[in-house]
Amino acid sequence: MKKKVLSTLLAGMMVLSLAACGGETGTQQPAEQPAATTETKTEEPAAEEPKAEEPAAEPAAEAEPTGELVDGKFADTREITVEIYDRGNDGGSDPENNDYTRWIQQQMLEKHNVKVTFQKVPRWTEVDDINNLLAGGTAPDVCVTYSYPTIKTYADMGGVIDLRPYIDDYKADLPNLWNWLGESNLYWDSDPSDGTTWAIEAKLANMSRVVTYIRKDWLDALNLPLPTTKAEFHDALVAFKDNADTLLGKDAAKMVPYSVSYDVGWRAATLIESFIDPKISDKEYYVNGFDDRKLTQNGTKDAVKLLNEWYNEGLMWNDFAIYSSGDTTEDDMMKAGYVGAFTHNWDYPFRNGDDSIEANLKRNVGENAVFVACDPFEDKNGGHNKFQAGPIDRKVFFPSTNDEPLASMLYLDFISDPATIEYLQVGEEGVTHTVNEAGAYQIQAATGDAIQNSGMNIDYTITCNGLHLTSEDLTMNSLAYSYAGIDPQLVIDAYKIANTDARVGINVPVGDIEAEGGVGDTLSSKRDQVYDKAVSAPVADFDKVWDEGIADYLAAGGQAIIDERTAAFERVFGDADMIP
């Protein structure tokens, strides 16, 4: 008898545990279900990409009933999930549930009768994570990523909704989206031949990109000027190294005069760009432009060669290549005051309020310890050539598991409303900002659920990156005060330098480059390998290491992209070198 009871019990437990597992796999269903509906339509295995039309067919049928909305409101409550980056900040607020998410949820329910749920995705591995979610059919209804190739690959497999019908047919219901992004950003990714649009490009309100920072207090201590040329910058690094004992005392061995991470293409971008011809043609820039780290542009090799010399002179961080994305070791070295100079996002040391690099540096080293922006890398014309990416930022898309594309579009419209953007960026008076005598918003460090995990809440304003307030004057005025606890002058200087001699990227509407599909990740990891190996090679081996690396990169798909881009450019623009 006992045995019977026991075995039934055990069996029951196993069934339960199996059922629990089954629950998870059950959610995959929606991803597979459309198979039945689309199968029937794709009778003729026509040319290569018949699937592009399938999702388009779906909204056409659905687009009819405009009567769904009464005053922009659904009659019955709709539910959508929205991706939100999780930055994992120390002491940040819960990205899925804080003052801002609750405000958005309440507003969306009031305005459109749409219930919004947030789903967090780790910021620094977002491409991997969104990939996994898409593959598992559990991605949020409104997805955001920086990687267009990822979207394109899924679109090719029928996993993404064509947004064009919604953008066009519901134009009247989406006034804010149209006003804010306009045709240029809404249609940026549209296929020039049939108009299919897999993603909407968010707008970069502030196009500042990368700036080099240097320890002003160290320069002062050694009586050095703020460097304005490569030679002066190099002198400063050497001086830091030679005077490590005075500057750091017992921690002298920990000094890193110039810190660059494994992501050399980004973290030495100002140096690399200074080696590229400021007058480079649109064609050349585009053809070599698949990699935004400029690996194959003319001039990059010389820049890396210089870095390689600095590395071998002991001016750089020895261990840079063994720490990967998201590791905070390097930030901690900056915060502890061991780093003399670095290149990073234009506002990097100001981010995160009390936990910013500047704030930590002050706490750990002393009141006058400070990183200031400088512009030390002159180009061949004596200017300070920089390339900005163009007014685009994150890409917003709807996976095909999204059952509420219209409600999702309304969400984008709401999030593009200037009033929404302003509220999310500056928050409540007295909590996240004060208004100063100049009428500018002055951001202060918030606490608890009012903490903005990303600067100016850019993670929530998914169609807008960068401060964008209801009036332009207010924006400029407030930008300087938008970093809690940071001297506004530091911000103004960095902003100016980031925009000195900057060339803004333009859209090159030549359609899809087939060779780019599926290789993005392989190539970017190869690119990092080429950069890392070349920087850390012995000086005598540099040419060999670089050339071998580039050959490997090109063989792995880089060359195919360059060739196809050349052909596509010539097909659309003929012999022209510049886009009219």
Add this chain to the structure above:
Amino acid sequence: MAKTKVKVPVKKQSFGVYMKRYWQLYLLLALPVIYLIVFKYVPMVYVQIAFKKYNITKSPWVMPWAKNNGMEYFIKAFSNPDFRRALRNTIGLNLLDLVIGFPIPIIFALILNELVFTRFKKVVQTITYMPHFLSWVIIYGLAIQLFAPSTGLVNMLITNLGGTAVPFLNDTAHWVGTYIFLGVWQSFGWNSIVYLAAIAGINSELYEAASVDGAGRFQKMWHITLPGIKPTIVILLIMAIGNILGSGFDRPFALQNNLVMDWAEVISTYVYRAGIKGLQFSLTTAVGLFQSVVGVIFLLGANALSRKLGERGLW
């Protein structure tokens, strides 16, 4: 293992009789079998995508066949230098692991077995198998703290003593050494448990008889202990050989970095990078299938060989 002797009926009974008598046991057995079918066999339907052009919205049965009679992705894989490199690295690292990592637990078990002081023996055993429970991410964290070129403890010690730092993690040859060393360190204690258990099963009368005949310690080890655990060794060796093309994912993935990628990329990490991240599902399924098929061939080969040499083999 306590065995209760049950009278086995010689006469063949019908399935129904067994069912009636042992239904509880069958019930218990059914669940793992269902588990295997649902999670291991049903997904095999997707092996097809190695031969088909993958589409996320279609069932694998209706996906169109890939070019070249479905062999497109196999051709693509073998003409891809990255895959060939990953294949070479997988075999190379696994062979090293086999040559260095396989005998160590055996030797360790033999040594441990000779220890007389049981408490010391137990402590040593516990300490050595502990690392088995650490995840590779943590081990990599330890490795960085110890072996980083300028901030690692070991290298700081070396430089402070006047030597030059050893590039344990950032030079390919050294990295391979570190990789093997960490693998052995993590697993030898755990792997020796099986051998210790086998040794414990050897009839002690054999040792007594040998002692009477005047055999020394090494002679006993050589002529009794080793032959005693030979079947265990052979079975584990067969399984290790079957795994020569396979490799765990965490270990290489956690330990690799950009500077050593030429030797650190193995098939599992390549599949992750090109397949999951690069979304080339068909290509990487083809790679995975190839890996499994070669693994099975090796396994069968080693098994046949061992049976030919008079050992029992796996089955």
